[in-house]
């Protein structure tokens with residue numbers, strides 16, 4: 270940020286509004302020395318003063334930081350590009366997460382099965398058998414809990430009735446019937462209970 274440019278911009282806008290430094294200071298309830306400091310590029314207005322200052326000078330916060338009026342067209346284009354990029358990054362991250370869910374689910378289930386198998390068919394003392402089963406159950410529960418958490422937050426579920434896409438609560442995902450990642454849940458928008466499909470993009 271160019272403090273000097275911002276200072277000159279504030280001064281220019283203040284003069285356009287036919288305000289003296291003390292007029293502006295009075296409106297903002299601060300000293301005129303502060304205004305003079307901004308205009309000379311010594312310091313920036315503090316965050317609490319900015320909204321009111323912008324309102325008085327009829328500029329946006331974006332304009333203030335840029336030290337000039339930002340072209341609305343460019344502004345929107347930039348914002349749009351940023352939003353698209355953010356959506357793309359989220360989709361990519363969600364895809365990775367869902368892969369991870371598969372791996373966690375697979376590892377937890379197979380470890381569980383192996384431990385139960387060993388506990389059932391290998392000769393050992395009773396306490397060891399019980400311990401293996403308990404450890405197996407803990408790993409299974411932990412893995413499952415984790416996998417469900419991922420499934421809840423990655424991407425969205427789509428209601429087939431009204432096409433609403435949403436992120437459900439952990440509880441509703443955990444306790445719902447499911448076939449793969451398609452779950453029988455209540456749509457928060459239309460309230461109908463139906464098979465909601467997992468989708469990555471909104």
Ligand SMILES: [Zn+2]
Nearest residue numbers: 428431456459
């Ligand atoms: Zn719905």
